Amino acid sequence: MDQPDKHRPFQVWLLAARPRTLPLACASILLGSGLAAHAQGFNPSVLLLALLTAIALQVLSNLANDYGDAATGADDHQRIGPVRAVSSGLLSPRAMRGGMVVMAVVAALCGLLLLLTAFGNQWASILIFILLGAAALLAAVTYTVGLGGTPYGYRGLGDIAVFIFFGLLGVLGTYYLHAQQLDGLTLLPAAACGLLATAVLNVNNVRDIESDARNGKITLAVRLGRANAITYHWILLAMALLLTVIYLVALPAPWLSWSCLLVAKPLTDAARTLHHTTDGETLTGMLKKTALSTLIYSVLLSLGLALY
Numbered sequence: 001m002d003q004p005d006k007h008r009p010f011q012v013w014l015l016a017a018r019p020r021t022l023p024l025a026c027a028s029i030l031l032g033s034g035l036a037a038h039a040q041g042f043n044p045s046v047l048l049l050a051l052l053t054a055i056a057l058q059v060l061s062n063l064a065n066d067y068g069d070a071a072t073g074a075d076d077h078q079r080i081g082p083v084r085a086v087s088s089g090l091l092s093p094r095a096m097r098g099g100m101v102v103m104a105v106v107a108a109l110c111g112l113l114l115l116l117t118a119f120g121n122q123w124a125s126i127l128i129f130i131l132l133g134a135a136a137l138l139a140a141v142t143y144t145v146g147l148g149g150t151p152y153g154y155r156g157l158g159d160i161a162v163f164i165f166f167g168l169l170g171v172l173g174t175y176y177l178h179a180q181q182l183d184g185l186t187l188l189p190a191a192a193c194g195l196l197a198t199a200v201l202n203v204n205n206v207r208d209i210e211s212d213a214r215n216g217k218i219t220l221a222v223r224l225g226r227a228n229a230i231t232y233h234w235i236l237l238a239m240a241l242l243l244t245v246i247y248l249v250a251l252p253a254p255w256l257s258w259s260c261l262l263v264a265k266p267l268t269d270a271a272r273t274l275h276h277t278t279d280g281e282t283l284t285g286m287l288k289k290t291a292l293s294t295l296i297y298s299v300l301l302s303l304g305l306a307l308y
Helices: 009-018 021-037 043-074 095-120 125-143 158-179 182-207 209-214 220-224 224-249 255-274 280-306
Strands: none
Touching: 009 021, 009 043, 009 095, 021 043, 021 158, 021 182, 021 280, 043 125, 043 182, 095 125, 095 158, 125 158, 158 182, 182 209, 182 220, 182 224, 182 255, 182 280, 209 220, 220 224, 224 255, 255 280
16 A cells, blocks of 8 residues: 655544544444434534544544554554554654644533533533533543553453443434433443444454554453354344344334345345455455445435434
8 A cells, every 4th residue: 555645744643543444433423313313303503513522533643543543663664554654653652642632622622612512501411411522532532552551452451442432322322412411222222332332343353363462552452362253243143233223123213224234235245255355455344334334224214303
């Protein structure tokens, strides 16, 4: 893959921000908003600010991942996937730390404006969400940048974090910001979204399993081994689709909402490819397909509920 010219800083920072990961960051926000619209609690300002906050957090996480993997040596010359800015010398560690600080401030400001828009002067709710936002900021940074210890992404805990922040917290938190209430049934699509986001991470980790193991990045895929990690991947997909069907039946959902199950085909196609090849470029394509399918799942389910 060709590297951008380091004398063109916009290109370099765009590379480090990894914009192709941003649609996945928006999936939980869109789904939570669609659930809220179905409950007659939708606020367009909350949707916009929640998307901006999620994007800022994802960019922060990507910058921290770039910096952390370079600092620990996890990104070596044999790494598969897009060029990393620090390990390739396009950005210095100091510059990347500065970028992380800027994005942390942007995420915090967007988050505070979101809370004021959603809650007004309900200070108890604002305080609770500030604590949740602080946890999201900390998780974004410490995935590959340890604070006095091994980064949790290097201990096989990344899957749990993705399930929580891209699923349960992302969907249910967004729903509450809109509707100012929680509905137990929404736990099902929230968990399904988290499982699909975890599947995206798993494709990435299976693709990188050899380089991660070689460099001491002990992801869950490394712990499980390739064969078991692929079985785990099928379980993630099956559970996500099963929870979705249970939710659609229990609601009962409008017919258009069932269109979200159309993503089963590309998801299973990607999973079969994961089983049959170890080619890095092919698996990168399957990673994109799984991420796009997760976004489409959220969009179709949200539209089906919102237009009912």
